[in-house]
Amino acid sequence: MFNENETKMSPSNSGQSFHATTIISVRHEGQVAMAGDGQVTLGSAIMKADAMKIRRLCDGKVLCGFAGSSADAFALLERFEAKLMDYPANMPRAATELAKEWRLDRALRRLEAMMIVADKSHTLLLSGTGDVISPTDGVVAIGSGGNYALASARALVRHSQLSAGQICTEAMEVAASIDIYTNGNIVMESLEADA
Numbered sequence: 001m002f003n004e005n006e007t008k009m010s011p012s013n014s015g016q017s018f019h020a021t022t023i024i025s026v027r028h029e030g031q032v033a034m035a036g037d038g039q040v041t042l043g044s045a046i047m048k049a050d051a052m053k054i055r056r057l058c059d060g061k062v063l064c065g066f067a068g069s070s071a072d073a074f075a076l077l078e079r080f081e082a083k084l085m086d087y088p089a090n091m092p093r094a095a096t097e098l099a100k101e102w103r104l105d106r107a108l109r110r111l112e113a114m115m116i117v118a119d120k121s122h123t124l125l126l127s128g129t130g131d132v133i134s135p136t137d138g139v140v141a142i143g144s145g146g147n148y149a150l151a152s153a154r155a156l157v158r159h160s161q162l163s164a165g166q167i168c169t170e171a172m173e174v175a176a177s178i179d180i181y182t183n184g185n186i187v188m189e190s191l192e193a194d195a
Helices: 070-086 091-104 146-159 164-178
Strands: 018-020 023-028 031-036 040-042 045-048 054-057 062-069 113-118 123-126 139-142 187-192
Touching (some): 023 062, 023 113, 023 146, 023 164, 031 054, 031 113, 031 164, 054 187, 062 187, 070 091, 070 113, 091 123, 113 139, 164 187
Antiparallel strands (some): 018 040, 023 139, 031 187, 040 045, 054 062, 062 113, 113 123
């Protein structure tokens, strides 16, 4: 599932770390979509332009996107997949169990990453402080360009006829035009959502 080179993206002695950037999720008009850019940055240099930061998990029923240190994000993604196997029909429970473990485990607490997870019924933001947050309006974004993407998506949800997937893509393009750590290599995935 993972490209072996992507799982080893944290230099041990350089004092710098790789960062993945912007992820957005929108729940709108019977669809939930998630999009992310492909840029990975080390300090002020672009190291990779086409990283995959959006994954389908649990036989395609759960979308997961991550921002932050790449190696840390992959470690969390693997743990979240394991929690989904423990609670296959209950994504919120899997997310809550991961957040508890993330907060209580000393090694996990040092991980510098955030995740957005979504299935047909729920969208959740997970952070290392133990937060599991469900956005009121179904729109959530993380990463360095997250606020730009979030503002754009909220405006498009209110004032356009676009689908959730189109809104995610448009919001990512706005973020990429403003945030230097976000590029235009956008990957978008979507699921049919509960009404």
